[in-house]
Amino acid sequence: MTDGRHPGGASSHGNDLSGVTLRGNILTPQGWVSGSLHFDGRIAAIDGMPADPADNLDPYILPGFIDLHVHGGGGKDIMDGGDAVDVIAAIHARHGTTSMLATTMTSPLSDLENALEACGHACRARRPGTARVLGVHLEGPYINPGKLGAQPDFAQPASLQEVTRLSALAPVKLITVAPEIAGHLEVVRMLSDSGMRVQIGHTLGSYEDGVQALAHGASGFTHLFNAMTAFQARAPGMVGAALAHARYSELIPDLLHVHPGAIKAALRAIPRLYCVTDSTAATGMPDGDYMLGRQQVHKCMGGVRLADGTLAGSTLTMDQALRNLVGLGLDLADASRRVSTYAADHLGLPERGRLASGCHADLVVLDRKLNLTKVYVEGEQIGLTDV
Numbered sequence: 001m002t003d004g005r006h007p008g009g010a011s012s013h014g015n016d017l018s019g020v021t022l023r024g025n026i027l028t029p030q031g032w033v034s035g036s037l038h039f040d041g042r043i044a045a046i047d048g049m050p051a052d053p054a055d056n057l058d059p060y061i062l063p064g065f066i067d068l069h070v071h072g073g074g075g076k077d078i079m080d081g082g083d084a085v086d087v088i089a090a091i092h093a094r095h096g097t098t099s100m101l102a103t104t105m106t107s108p109l110s111d112l113e114n115a116l117e118a119c120g121h122a123c124r125a126r127r128p129g130t131a132r133v134l135g136v137h138l139e140g141p142y143i144n145p146g147k148l149g150a151q152p153d154f155a156q157p158a159s160l161q162e163v164t165r166l167s168a169l170a171p172v173k174l175i176t177v178a179p180e181i182a183g184h185l186e187v188v189r190m191l192s193d194s195g196m197r198v199q200i201g202h203t204l205g206s207y208e209d210g211v212q213a214l215a216h217g218a219s220g221f222t223h224l225f226n227a228m229t230a231f232q233a234r235a236p237g238m239v240g241a242a243l244a245h246a247r248y249s250e251l252i253p254d255l256l257h258v259h260p261g262a263i264k265a266a267l268r269a270i271p272r273l274y275c276v277t278d279s280t281a282a283t284g285m286p287d288g289d290y291m292l293g294r295q296q297v298h299k300c301m302g303g304v305r306l307a308d309g310t311l312a313g314s315t316l317t318m319d320q321a322l323r324n325l326v327g328l329g330l331d332l333a334d335a336s337r338r339v340s341t342y343a344a345d346h347l348g349l350p351e352r353g354r355l356a357s358g359c360h361a362d363l364v365v366l367d368r369k370l371n372l373t374k375v376y377v378e379g380e381q382i383g384l385t386d387v
C-alpha cells in the first residue's frame with residue numbers, strides 16, 4: 001500500500017508487492033484462475049491455479065466494464081457541459097463501469113463545442129470516484145435526418161473541418177455516421193485513416209451501403225437493430241450488412257430495445273458483439289421527466305421515451321447488462337468479454353478490459369448472484385453506497 005487510498009482493503013504479499021490483494025475466481029485471458037490478484041494502479045501479479053468457479057463459492061473478479069455509449073446519469077447529460085461529465089462518470093463507476101466514452105447528441109456545433117470542452121477536462125484529469133473518460137463518441141450530427149430515432153433534428157452532412165475542431169477540444173475516439181449520405185463514404189475513409197473508429201448508425205442505408213462503408217474503413221455499428229434499416233429476405237438492410245460482415249458491433253441489452261431472440265441471432269453472427277448502455281440522464285434516478293440533450297423524455301417502468309413513445313436511450317447500467325446476458329444463457333466469461341474486453345479491443349486498448357500483469361487495475365468483484373461488491377478504477381476503490 002503506497003498512498004493510503006485503500007483503507008482496510010489491503011493485505012501484504014510475500015514478493016514485496018505493495019498495494020491491494022483480492023482473492024477469488026479471477027477471469028484472466030487464459031480462463032478462470034482461483035487465487036489472488038495483486039495491484040496498485042496496475043495489476044502487479046495474479047497467483048493461483050486454473051479452476052472451474054462452479055467448484056467453489058468464492059466471488060468473481062472480472063475486468064471492469066467498458067461502456068462506449070454513455071449520454072448521462074444522475075440527472076445530467078453530457079450535453080449539459082460543465083461538471084456533468086464527472087457526475088455521470090461517478091454514477092456509472094458505482095455500477096462497475098471503469099472506463100467510458102462520453103457520448104454527444106446530434107446538436108448544433110456550438111452546443112457540441114461546449115460539451116466537448118468539458119469532456120476534454122475530464123479526459124485529461126480523472127476525478128476521484130469516477131470512471132476513466134477515455135474520450136468522446138460523437139453520435140451524429142452526421143446521420144440521416146430520416147432516421148433520427150430520439151436524436152433531435154440537427155442532422156447535417158459530415159464536415160471534416162468540424163470534426164477536427166471538436167477533436168482539438170477532446171479526443172474523439174468513435175463517431176457514428178450514416179454512410180448513404182452523399183460524400184460520406186470519403187469522410188468515413190478519412191476519419192478511419194486518422195485513427196478514429198467509425199460506426200454505422202442512424203441510417204436508412206441499404207445492405208450495399210453498409211458493405212461499402214465497411215470497405216471504406218467503418219468498423220462497427222451503433223446500437224445494432226435500432227435506428228437502422230431492418231433485415232428482409234430480398235433487402236437485407238443495414239442489419240443484414242452487420243450480421244453478414246461485422247466483426248464488432250454495439251448492442252443495448254436492456255431487453256426493451258432489442259428482443260432476446262434478436263440478441264441471440266446477433267451473438268451467433270457477430271464475433272465481437274459488445275454491450276453499451278446508451279444511458280440517459282434518468283439513469284440512477286426515480287421515474288419522471290428528464291432532458292435528453294434539448295428534448296424532454298419520460299422515465300417509467302425502466303424505459304425512457306419521447307412524448308410519442310419512441311425509445312430515447314436507456315436507464316441501463318453495465319452491471320445489469322452483464323446480468324441480462326447471463327440471463328439469456330451466456331456463460332459468465334463470454335458475458336464479461338461483451339461488457340469489457342471487446343469494447344477495449346475495438347478502441348485498440350490492450351491495457352484495459354482484461355486482467356493481466358501490467359494492465360490498468362480496472363476491475364469489479366461480484367458475489368455469486370452477480371451483484372457488485374467492489375469496484376476499482378485504476379486501483380482506486382469506488383464507494384458503492386447510494387447504488
Ligand SMILES: [Zn+2]
Nearest residue numbers: 069071139278
Ligand atoms: Zn445514443
